[in-house]
Amino acid sequence: MPAEVNVLIEGFTNADSANRAEDEKTACTTTLIKDGDKVIIVDPGVLDDQKIMIDALEKEGLKVDDITHIFLTHSHIDHYRNIGMFPRAKTLEYYGIWDGGRCDDWAENFTENIKIIKTPGHNYDSLTFLVTTNDGVIGVVGDVWWKEGQPDFDPYASDQEELNKSREKVLQLADYIIPGHGKMYKINK
Numbered sequence: 001m002p003a004e005v006n007v008l009i010e011g012f013t014n015a016d017s018a019n020r021a022e023d024e025k026t027a028c029t030t031t032l033i034k035d036g037d038k039v040i041i042v043d044p045g046v047l048d049d050q051k052i053m054i055d056a057l058e059k060e061g062l063k064v065d066d067i068t069h070i071f072l073t074h075s076h077i078d079h080y081r082n083i084g085m086f087p088r089a090k091t092l093e094y095y096g097i098w099d100g101g102r103c104d105d106w107a108e109n110f111t112e113n114i115k116i117i118k119t120p121g122h123n124y125d126s127l128t129f130l131v132t133t134n135d136g137v138i139g140v141v142g143d144v145w146w147k148e149g150q151p152d153f154d155p156y157a158s159d160q161e162e163l164n165k166s167r168e169k170v171l172q173l174a175d176y177i178i179p180g181h182g183k184m185y186k187i188n189k
Contacts, residue, residue, distance in 0.1 A: 003035035003113040003131050005138045005178070008056045011045065013146055013181040015156070028079045031140050031178050032060060033071075033131055035113050041089070042071040042129060042140050043180070044082035053085060069097075073142025073180065074126040092116075094125035119144050119170060121163020122154055128170055136175030138184070144170055147182025 011029035014022065028045040030053070039062065047053060057063060067086045072093040073079055083091060092110075096103040110116050113132040120126055122143040129140040143154070144166055157163045170177070171187060178184045 001036075002133045003033055003111070005131050005133055005140070006032045006060065007178060007184055008032040008041070008060070009045070009047070009052065010183050011179075011181040016146060016150055026078050026181060028142075028180050029178060029182060030056070032057075032062075033114065033129070033140070035111050035131070038068050038111065038114075039066050040069040040071055040114075041067050041086065042178075043073055043079040043142065044070060044085060046078050046081045050082060050085055053082060071127070071129055071140075073128070073140065074123040076123060076143070079142060079180070094118075094127060117169065117173070119166035121159050121161075121166045122157050124158055126166065128166070130173055137173060138176045138178060139170050139174030140178045141170055141174075141180065143180035145177060145179040147179045148177070148185040150179075 007029060009030040011027045013026040015024050015026055028043045030045050031042040033040040064085055065088055067089045070083055070086050070089045070091045091098040092106055097106050108116055115130040117128050119128040126142055128144060131138045154163055174187060176184055176186050
C-alpha cells in the first residue's frame with residue numbers, strides 16, 4: 001500500500017528577494033508522511049508558537065506522541081529547531097537514526113515506499129526523501145529547492161555544482177516536489 005504525504009505547515013522565505021533592504025524572514029515547510037506504522041514529520045522547523053504544530057497535527061487526527069520519526073533534510077536550524085517537541089520519536093538525519101543516545105545507520109530503502117538519497121549542494125548533509133504515493137513519487141527535498149520557480153543560483157549553497165547535480169537526480173526520480181520553503185508542485189517532464 002502506498003504512503004500518504006501531506007504538507008502539514010507551508011513554509012515561506014524572502015531570502016531570495018531582490019529587495020535585500022527588508023529583514024529576512026523564513027520558515028520551512030513541514031511535511032507529514034504516513035507509511036504503515038510509521039508516522040513521520042519532515043523538518044519540524046521554526047515556528048512563532050509550537051501550538052501551530054500541535055494544531056496542525058490535531059487537524060490530521062494526531063498528537064505529538066503519535067509521531068514515530070522525525071526526518072531532517074539538512075542541518076540548518078530553520079529546519080530542525082522544534083525537534084525537541086517530539087521526545088519519543090526517533091530522528092533520522094545524515095549520520096544515522098537516533099533513538100535517545102544511540103545512533104544506527106539508515107538504509108537507502110527506509111521502507112517499501114520511502115527511499116532516502118543524499119542530495120548535497122545546499123549543504124553537505126542534505127537528504128531527499130522520495131515517497132511513493134497513489135499520485136506518484138513525491139520528493140521532500142528541503143532546500144534542494146526553496147520554492148517553485150526559484151532562481152537556479154542558491155546564494156546559501158555550500159557547493160552550487162553539487163546542488164545542480166542533486167537537482168538533476170531529483171528531477172529524474174520524482175513527480176512532485178515539496179520544497180524547503182513553499183507549497184508542493186508538480187514537475188513538468
